[in-house]
Amino acid sequence: MTTPAIVATGVTRVYQLDGFSVPALRGVSLTVEPGDYLAIVGTSGSGKSTLMHLLGGLDRPTGGTLLIGGRDVAGLTPNELAELRNSTIGFVFQSFHLLARTTAQDNVGLPLVYRGIGRRERRARATAMLDRVGLAHRVTHRPNQLSGGEQQRVAIARALVTGPSLLLADEPTGNLDSATGRSILTLLESLNAEGVAIVLVTHDREVAARADRQILMKDGLIVESVPGTAD
Amino acid sequence: MRVAEAWRVALDALRANRMRSLLTMLGVVIGVAAVVALVAIGTGTKQQIERQVEGLGSNLLIVVPGRLEAGAAPTSSPLTLDDADAVSRVVGDRSRVAVTIASGETVRAGSRSGFASMQGVLETTPTVFVRELNRGAYLTRTDVSTGRRVAVLGAGVARTLFGDRDPIGRQITIGGVRFRVIGAFEPLGQSLGVDRDNEVHVPVTAAQRLLGTDRIDGLAIRAPDRDRIDQLGRDVVATLADRHPDTDFSAVTQEQILGVLGDILGVLTGVLAAIAGISLLVGGVGVSNIMLVSVRERTREIGLRKAVGARPRDIGVQFLLEAVLLTTTGGVLGMLLGAGTALLVDGLSPVPAALTWWSMALAFGVSAGVGIIFGVVPAQRAGRLDPVVALRTE
Ligand SMILES: Nc1ncnc2c1ncn2[C@@H]1O[C@H](COP(=O)(O)OP(=O)(O)OP(=O)(O)O)[C@@H](O)[C@H]1O
Ligand SMILES: [Mg+2]
Numbered sequence: 001m002t003t004p005a006i007v008a009t010g011v012t013r014v015y016q017l018d019g020f021s022v023p024a025l026r027g028v029s030l031t032v033e034p035g036d037y038l039a040i041v042g043t044s045g046s047g048k049s050t051l052m053h054l055l056g057g058l059d060r061p062t063g064g065t066l067l068i069g070g071r072d073v074a075g076l077t078p079n080e081l082a083e084l085r086n087s088t089i090g091f092v093f094q095s096f097h098l099l100a101r102t103t104a105q106d107n108v109g110l111p112l113v114y115r116g117i118g119r120r121e122r123r124a125r126a127t128a129m130l131d132r133v134g135l136a137h138r139v140t141h142r143p144n145q146l147s148g149g150e151q152q153r154v155a156i157a158r159a160l161v162t163g164p165s166l167l168l169a170d171e172p173t174g175n176l177d178s179a180t181g182r183s184i185l186t187l188l189e190s191l192n193a194e195g196v197a198i199v200l201v202t203h204d205r206e207v208a209a210r211a212d213r214q215i216l217m218k219d220g221l222i223v224e225s226v227p228g229t230a231d
Numbered sequence: 232m233r234v235a236e237a238w239r240v241a242l243d244a245l246r247a248n249r250m251r252s253l254l255t256m257l258g259v260v261i262g263v264a265a266v267v268a269l270v271a272i273g274t275g276t277k278q279q280i281e282r283q284v285e286g287l288g289s290n291l292l293i294v295v296p297g298r299l300e301a302g303a304a305p306t307s308s309p310l311t312l313d314d315a316d317a318v319s320r321v322v323g324d325r326s327r328v329a330v331t332i333a334s335g336e337t338v339r340a341g342s343r344s345g346f347a348s349m350q351g352v353l354e355t356t357p358t359v360f361v362r363e364l365n366r367g368a369y370l371t372r373t374d375v376s377t378g379r380r381v382a383v384l385g386a387g388v389a390r391t392l393f394g395d396r397d398p399i400g401r402q403i404t405i406g407g408v409r410f411r412v413i414g415a416f417e418p419l420g421q422s423l424g425v426d427r428d429n430e431v432h433v434p435v436t437a438a439q440r441l442l443g444t445d446r447i448d449g450l451a452i453r454a455p456d457r458d459r460i461d462q463l464g465r466d467v468v469a470t471l472a473d474r475h476p477d478t479d480f481s482a483v484t485q486e487q488i489l490g491v492l493g494d495i496l497g498v499l500t501g502v503l504a505a506i507a508g509i510s511l512l513v514g515g516v517g518v519s520n521i522m523l524v525s526v527r528e529r530t531r532e533i534g535l536r537k538a539v540g541a542r543p544r545d546i547g548v549q550f551l552l553e554a555v556l557l558t559t560t561g562g563v564l565g566m567l568l569g570a571g572t573a574l575l576v577d578g579l580s581p582v583p584a585a586l587t588w589w590s591m592a593l594a595f596g597v598s599a600g601v602g603i604i605f606g607v608v609p610a611q612r613a614g615r616l617d618p619v620v621a622l623r624t625e
Contacts, residue, residue, distance in 0.1 A: 056538075058537075058619050058622075059617075059619045078543050079542045079543070082537065082542040082543075083540065083542075085539065086539065086540025087540075091538055091539075093622070097534075097535045097538075097622060099532060101243065110535075110536070110539055111539040111540050113541075114536075114539065114541050114542070114545060115540070116233055119235070119236075158539065162540075
């Protein structure tokens with residue numbers, strides 16, 4: 001029996017804004033099994049990013065329970081949460097978030113710093129991962145010397161360099177043209193084929209349709225969960 | 232590994248803002264340089280004074296009217312040569328007792344003139360103090376007892392009045408009265424701020440007649456041995472107090488003079504160093520300020536590092552190292568600047584300066600401490616940032 005990657009039960013997240021409570025998630029229950037391929041769709045402001053942050057251990061729920069890799073997030077210290085993010089989760093941000101003055105190779109190697117791995121080994125592993133995402137020829141480029149698609153692939157390589165079992169991608173193709181977007185998706189799907197569970201947020205129905213399962217969000221709730229249509 | 236990375240990142244951040252880093256360092260540089268230079272000058276001055284006091288001769292006991300305390304008003308002397316005789320009897324050896332009466336006088340030889348310190352003394356002076364003759368002879372007991380108008384010139388006075396010519400046997404006037412030069416001293420330099428080469432020694436009796444007094448300013452005794460010096464001082468003071476019931480007398484040894492001067496200089500050096508330390512503090516506030524700016528500028532970077540697994544402490548250490556790097560680099564630069572200033576002052580001005588390793592170590596340690604103290608708040612703030620909030624910051 002395998003532990004589900006994620007089990008969320010009645011998870012809420014309420015932001016405090018100038019004394020007002022803004023409920024971004026109002027009771028979300030969700031299970032992600034190892035090797036799942038999940039797409040989250042929904043209107044802007046429906047709480048997709050908020051949910052992704054929770055699933056990635058970047059944030060804690062206001063209510064409900066959230067288990068990541070079988071561990072209750074509420075009971076974890078900041079250090080344990082950092083360790084969790086580092087070891088089991090890869091996060092791809094919509095806006096890449098690469099370090100500007102740092103080469104592609106060192107951006108990719110960044111998570112390994114916090115594993116206490118030496119620079120030589122970090123660079124070797126980062127280079128291998130860049131090769132994997134088709135950027136072997138861009139190893140020492142800085143973000144401003146890379147195209148948007150290349151930057152996104154660097155960000156994906158960074159999410160993968162630690163060998164996570166769960167990859168979370170918040171609109172990974174949102175800023176890219178459709179051809180580049182497709183090549184990124186192909187990359188994600190090949191990873192999924194190797195057993196990495198993938199949760200991705202998208203606005204694109206076509207993209208969502210390729211997943212094993214689609215989840216539709218509205219006003220902080222999951223309103224529909226449908227199996228994918230693609231093969 | 233994490234620490235190595237933190238160093239690299241900190242260095243990188245400082246290099247990326249070179250001008251800002253330098254300006255921030257400036258406060259620390261100036262503070263450390265001031266501390267190092269001032270302590271060097273204080274130490275140098277103290278060492279010089281010690282050398283000079285020791286150069287006076289060993290086992291010296293100096294007897295003056297009045298109390299020897301900081302702030303005590305100078306007492307006019309009731310002492311006469313009779314008192315010197317009485318003291319000689321206490322000591323048991325006339326050749327160990329010296330007296331002075333000093334007065335600033337114009338000295339003249341032909342068309343040349345100068346201002347010198349006339350010292351009325353006994354023939355015992357060279358045996359009590361360390362005083363080497365360059366040429367000629369010193370005063371004799373007969374010179375003193377007869378009040379003969381003969382003079383021994385300090386090296387500076389000899390140079391002023393006679394240049395390179397031999398002064399022996401020539402006539403000079405002191406305060407308008409004619410004297411014959413019988414000797415000249417070896418150059419001696421400064422002692423306790425007094426130019427010893429600007430002295431003219433004449434028989435005390437001649438000086439008294441010239442000044443129209445029978446007083447002397449004070450006397451000095453060379454004790455036969457170190458162990459008896461304190462007892463001798465008490466005996467001499469008791470004898471003098473007997474003869475002059477209205478006046479206090481003090482007998483001080485070299486150690487006491489050194490102690491008092493050392494204390495005064497120590498306090499002075501301390502006060503100056505503390506003032507310089509304040510600029511170090513101000514520099515520290517600047518570091519704190521710039522670190523807060525740095526944390527704000529790099530909020531997104533912090534968010535990202537946390538998102539990929541940096542613990543609060545990893546981030547805190549990174550920013551603390553940046554602050555410490557800033558202040559210790561400033562500390563090293565300040566040390567070099569302070570040492571350079573001290574050497575320059577020592578070489579180019581009459582003020583002596585001596586570098587001490589402890590002041591350098593202290594300044595460096597303090598600058599590192601300033602980095603830690605003033606870096607810890609910004610570092611903690613960075614470490615506690617919420618990753619999601621940090622990533623959203625523009
Ligand atoms: N830090 C915050 N403070 C207050 N309210 C917030 C905060 N973050 C998000 N919200 C609110 O929570 C709701 C959900 O936001 P979220 O970013 O999860 O939406 P989303 O589904 O990702 O939208 P989009 O598709 O535009 O990215 C929104 O109404 C937003 O205004
Ligand atoms: Mg979003």
